[in-house]
Amino acid sequence: MEHSLGYIVGIVVGILVGVGIVALLFKLKVMDLTFDERQERARGQAYKYGFWTLLTCLLLYGFSDMVLGRWCDVLVGAMLCIAAALMVFASVCIVKDAYLSLKEKPRTVMTMLTVVGSLNLFIGVMNWKNGQVVENGILTFAAVNGICGAMVLVILVIYVVNYLLGRREAGE
Amino acid sequence: MKNLRLKSARAALDMSQQQLADAVGVSRQTINAIEKGDYNPTIKLCIAICKTLNKTLDELFWE
Numbered sequence: 001m002e003h004s005l006g007y008i009v010g011i012v013v014g015i016l017v018g019v020g021i022v023a024l025l026f027k028l029k030v031m032d033l034t035f036d037e038r039q040e041r042a043r044g045q046a047y048k049y050g051f052w053t054l055l056t057c058l059l060l061y062g063f064s065d066m067v068l069g070r071w072c073d074v075l076v077g078a079m080l081c082i083a084a085a086l087m088v089f090a091s092v093c094i095v096k097d098a099y100l101s102l103k104e105k106p107r108t109v110m111t112m113l114t115v116v117g118s119l120n121l122f123i124g125v126m127n128w129k130n131g132q133v134v135e136n137g138i139l140t141f142a143a144v145n146g147i148c149g150a151m152v153l154v155i156l157v158i159y160v161v162n163y164l165l166g167r168r169e170a171g172e
Numbered sequence: 173m174k175n176l177r178l179k180s181a182r183a184a185l186d187m188s189q190q191q192l193a194d195a196v197g198v199s200r201q202t203i204n205a206i207e208k209g210d211y212n213p214t215i216k217l218c219i220a221i222c223k224t225l226n227k228t229l230d231e232l233f234w235e
Binding site: 036037038039097100102166 | 197198199201202205211213214216217
C-alpha cells in the first residue's frame with residue numbers, strides 16, 4: 001500500500017515528539033527507572049528471552065512471507081514480532097518482580113497500562129470498523145493500534161494477576 | 173536455604189521488609205527473596221543490610 005509523503009512525515013514527527021516527551025520526563029526526574037541489583041539481573045534474563053523471541057518471530061515472519069506470499073505490510077510484520085518480544089520481556093519481568101522500578105507505584109502503572117491499552121484498542125476497533133485494517137487481503141499499518149492495544153492489555157492482565165498473588169503471599 | 177538470621181535480626185528491630193528495603197535502597201521483593209534464600213545478594217548489599225541492622229557479615233550471612 002502506498003502512502004503519501006505527508007503521512008510518512010506525520011508518523012516520523014509523531015515518533016520524534018513522543019521520544020522528546022519521554023526524554024524530557026527523564027530529564028525532569030518525573031520518570032525514574034532505577035532498579036536494584038536483583039531486578040537488574042532479572043531484567044537481563046528477561047531481555048535475553050525477549051531477544052530470542054524477536055529473532056524467532058522475525059524468522060517465522062520471513063518464512064511465512066516466503067511461503068504464503070504477502071499477507072501484511074512489512075511494518076505490521078515487524079510490529080507483530082516486536083509485540084511478541086515485548087510481551088515475553090514484560091511477562092518475565094513481572095513474574096520476577098522486576099517490572100516496576102523502585103520509585104514506581106503499582107496503581108500508577110496499572111492505570112497507565114489500562115489507559116494506553118484501551119485507547120489503542122479503541123482506535124484499532126475504529127480502524128477495523130472503517131475497513132482500514134485489511135485491504136486487498138493484506139493487513140495494513142492501521143492494524144498496529146489494535147496489536148499494541150492487545151499487547152498492553154495482555155501485559156496488564158499478567159501484571160494484575162501477579163500483583164494479586166503477591167499481595168496474598170505478603171499477607172500470609 | 174532460608175536466611176532466618178536476617179529475618180530475626182530485622183524482626184528484633186521491629187522493622188518490616190519494606191522499611192529495611194527503603195533503608196538499603198532495594199525493593200521489598202528483594203529483601204523477601206534474600207530471606208527466602210531465593211537470591212544471593214552482592215557484598216555491597218550485604219554490608220548495607222548489616223549496617224542497617226547493626227550486625228556483622230558473619231552474624232547474618234556466614235554459614
